[in-house]
Amino acid sequence: MNHLFLPELFTQKTIEAMNLAMTTEPGVLLNMVNLTYIVAAILFIFGLKLLGSARTAPRGNMISATGMLLAVGITLLDQQILSYTVLAIGVFLGATIGAVAAYKVRMTGMPEMVALFNGFGGMASLLVGWSEWHFLAGLPIAAMSQPLPFSQSVIALAVLIGGITFTGSLMAFLKLSGRISGRAVVFPGQKLINLAVATVIVGAMVAYVFIGQTGAAYPVFIGLLLLALTLGILGVLPIGGGDMPVVIALLNSLSGLAAAAAGFAIVNTVLIVAGCLVGASGLILTVIMCKAMNRSLGNVLFSGFGSAANSGPKGAVQGEMKPISCQDLYYVLESANRVVFIPGYGMAVAQAQHLVRELGEILEQNGTEICYAIHPVAGRMPGHMNVLLAEADVPYDQLQELAPINAAMEQTDVAVVIGANDVVNPAASDDPASPIYGMPIINAHKAKTVICLKRGQGAGFSGLKNELFFRENTRMYYGDAKSSIQNLVSEFKET
Amino acid sequence: MTLTLLLFVFVLAAFLGFELISKVPSQLHTPLMSGSNAISGITIVGALIAAGRADGDTLALILGFSAVVLASINVVGGYLVTNRMLSMFQNKEKGGPS
Numbered sequence: 028m029n030h031l032f033l034p035e036l037f038t039q040k041t042i043e044a045m046n047l048a049m050t051t052e053p054g055v056l057l058n059m060v061n062l063t064y065i066v067a068a069i070l071f072i073f074g075l076k077l078l079g080s081a082r083t084a085p086r087g088n089m090i091s092a093t094g095m096l097l098a099v100g101i102t103l104l105d106q107q108i109l110s111y112t113v114l115a116i117g118v119f120l121g122a123t124i125g126a127v128a129a130y131k132v133r134m135t136g137m138p139e140m141v142a143l144f145n146g147f148g149g150m151a152s153l154l155v156g157w158s159e160w161h162f163l164a165g166l167p168i169a170a171m172s173q174p175l176p177f178s179q180s181v182i183a184l185a186v187l188i189g190g191i192t193f194t195g196s197l198m199a200f201l202k203l204s205g206r207i208s209g210r211a212v213v214f215p216g217q218k219l220i221n222l223a224v225a226t227v228i229v230g231a232m233v234a235y236v237f238i239g240q241t242g243a244a245y246p247v248f249i250g251l252l253l254l255a256l257t258l259g260i261l262g263v264l265p266i267g268g269g270d271m272p273v274v275i276a277l278l279n280s281l282s283g284l285a286a287a288a289a290g291f292a293i294v295n296t297v298l299i300v301a302g303c304l305v306g307a308s309g310l311i312l313t314v315i316m317c318k319a320m321n322r323s324l325g326n327v328l329f330s331g332f333g334s335a336a337n338s339g340p341k342g343a344v345q346g347e348m349k350p351i352s353c354q355d356l357y358y359v360l361e362s363a364n365r366v367v368f369i370p371g372y373g374m375a376v377a378q379a380q381h382l383v384r385e386l387g388e389i390l391e392q393n394g395t396e397i398c399y400a401i402h403p404v405a406g407r408m409p410g411h412m413n414v415l416l417a418e419a420d421v422p423y424d425q426l427q428e429l430a431p432i433n434a435a436m437e438q439t440d441v442a443v444v445i446g447a448n449d450v451v452n453p454a455a456s457d458d459p460a461s462p463i464y465g466m467p468i469i470n471a472h473k474a475k476t477v478i479c480l481k482r483g484q485g486a487g488f489s490g491l492k493n494e495l496f497f498r499e500n501t502r503m504y505y506g507d508a509k510s511s512i513q514n515l516v517s518e519f520k521e522t
Numbered sequence: 523m524t525l526t527l528l529l530f531v532f533v534l535a536a537f538l539g540f541e542l543i544s545k546v547p548s549q550l551h552t553p554l555m556s557g558s559n560a561i562s563g564i565t566i567v568g569a570l571i572a573a574g575r576a577d578g579d580t581l582a583l584i585l586g587f588s589a590v591v592l593a594s595i596n597v598v599g600g601y602l603v604t605n606r607m608l609s610m611f612q613n614k615e616k617g618g619p620s
Contacts, residue, residue: 071561071564072538072542074557074561075539075542075543075554075557075558075561076542078546078550078553078557078558079542079543079545079546079550079554080547080550081547081549081550081611084550084557084608084611085605085608085609085612087557088553088560088604088605088608089605091557091560091561091601092560092601095560095563095564095566098564098567099567099570102567102570102571103570105570105571105574107575108570108571108574108575109574109575109577110574110577111574113573113574113576113586113587113590114570114573114574114590116587117573117586117587117590117591117594118570118590120591120594121591121592121594121595121596121597122594122597122598124591124594124595124599125594125595125596125597125598125599125600125602126598126599126602128599128603129598129599129602129603129606130602130606132603134607134610137556137603137607140599140603141552141555141559141603144556144559144560144563144595144596144599144600144603145559145562145596147592147595148559148562148592148593148596148600150588150589150592151563151565151566151569151588151589151590151592151596152565152568154569154572154585154588154592155565155568155569155572155589157585158572158573158576158582158586159568159572161579161581161582161585162572162575162582173524173525174525177525275555276555279555279559279562282559282562283558283562285565286562286563286564286568287532287535289565290528290564290565290568291528291532292568293568293572294524295567295568296528297564297567298564298565298567298568299528299531299535300532300535301561301562301564302562302564302565303532303535303536303539304535304538304539304542304558304561305539305558305559305561305562306536306539307535307536307537307539307540307542307543308539308554308558309558310540311539311540311543311544311546312543312551312554312555315551403548403551408551408555409552409554409555410548410549410550410551410552410553410554410555411552413548413549413550413551413552414552414553414607414610417549417607417610417611418610423549423611426549428548
């Protein structure tokens with residue numbers, strides 16, 4: 028598939044012929060290019076539409092890729108392109124890196140991979156904006172196709188949004204891959220500093236446009252660029268791991284808007300349309316994720332949720348956690364008629380999804396009815412649990428969303444919580460003082476018996492004590508999720 | 523005039539985008555995200571033009587070339603990883619008891 032992206036499709040001869048045709052009739056090629064862009068935009072729209080249903084999604088992705096191929100192909104005929112060597116090397120290099128990364132990434136590493144790709148897209152838009160400014164800075168005003176203030180405004184936007192997307196995504200990548208702490212980082216005066224940076228950015232944008240083409244414009248532009256990069260870092264710093272689904276979706280939206288802004292800068296409709304579609308879809312996902320946590324976007328972005336400072340001794344929980352041994356758990360599961368698995372980020376970290384599926388199959392053979400309860404924000408990106416369980420070949424009809432699973436929870440003998448925490452915290456429904464009060468949860472506590480797989484006794488990402496662990500009907504099954512379930516599976520196989 | 527037209531296109535695309543994706547099952551959230559992420563790599567079109575016209579200007583060449591590389595990673599990686607994920611969903615549906 029990669030070779031299709033290389034401009035070798037268009038041999039030097041065709042290009043020369045095209046160029047010749049163009050010099051004789053300049054309008055013809057331009058029309059052809061723009062018409063092809065329209066076709067590409069249509070393919071993107073159909074592609075996105077088909078991505079909305081499981082049956083048609085693979086076709087949708089192919090259609091959208093075809094649109095991209097068309098857009099890239101026709102762009103190579105652009106009159107302004109002087110040298111193809113650089114393009115061929117660049118595309119080849121990027122395509123190879125992208126392809127290798129796409130094939131090598133493990134499904135558990137998907138959130139950070141998506142974040143990284145996202146960041147690269149944002150940076151590319153920033154660079155397109157910069158090179159457009161570089162081009163305009165040396166151009167006589169009379170030779171410009173658009174009014175300079177307009178070009179400068181949209182270039183500034185492309186650089187701003189692209190820069191925030193780049194460093195923001197890098198921060199998300201670092202947090203998700205565990206290279207830096209995934210916790211929210213807050214410090215005194217943080218909001219003030221962020222506000223100051225944002226204000227200076229607005230000032231720099233105005234100054235940049237106002238200065239126009241004079242000598243001071245370039246330094247102001249570079250300053251703006253650096254500030255945008257800084258804001259991306261500062262913005263993601265106070266956001267903790269459990270809020271990552273929102274951040275990833277939002278950054279996805281921003282990468283689209285950055286492309287759209289770059290499209291305004293170079294007056295290219297396909298960039299505007301495609302970028303805007305992505306911006307809209309990312310925003311929808313962001314809103315869905317926020318709703319699943321019953322929090323506003325502002326609260327997710329600015330509250331420093333899940334930081335050490337924020338997680339004081341709220342909701343003192345009475346009682347003690349009662350452990351259960353592997354053998355006792357075997358008896359509990361063996362005699363259960365209905366078991367619900369509730370996976371969370373802990374399952375992803377332990378890479379336990381295959382063993383969970385194996386355990387599920389064993390239980391089914393034993394006559395137990397099993398299903399999986401999927402909370403929309405379980406994990407670190409939208410749909411994270413679905414991807415992991417699909418990788419482990421869990422049948423799709425066993426995955427259930429919030430409403431149906433909660434309706435049947437009281438008829439459930441055992442709820443097995445695997446590395447999930449906040450999404451099963453009953454405080455969300457009955458403790459108005461809890462910071463997560465109002466968040467829709469999976470009502471694991473309503474099952475007859477609750478088994479929680481947990482590595483240690485510490486609190487979850489939000490730093491909140493989970494009352495569920497202390498309940499009368501809850502038993503803690505300590506250990507790494509993978510080896511814990513491995514032990515259970517062996518127990519079943521031996522007997 | 524051009525500006526108004528571009529803005530018009532932008533606004534229409536935004537509404538279209540909201541209409542297209544408002545109802546997506548949560549199973550598809552990740553593929554939708556990575557698939558649309560690949561589409562945002564459309565900025566590769568701008569990168570190609572930027573790199574292609576940077577004849578002799580070193581800074582312009584560096585900017586354009588880096589943009590082409592990064593956008594290509596975004597596009598190719600994004601589509602392939604989405605494809606990989608979706609084929610996982612497909613296999614399962616064929617093999618599953620449903």
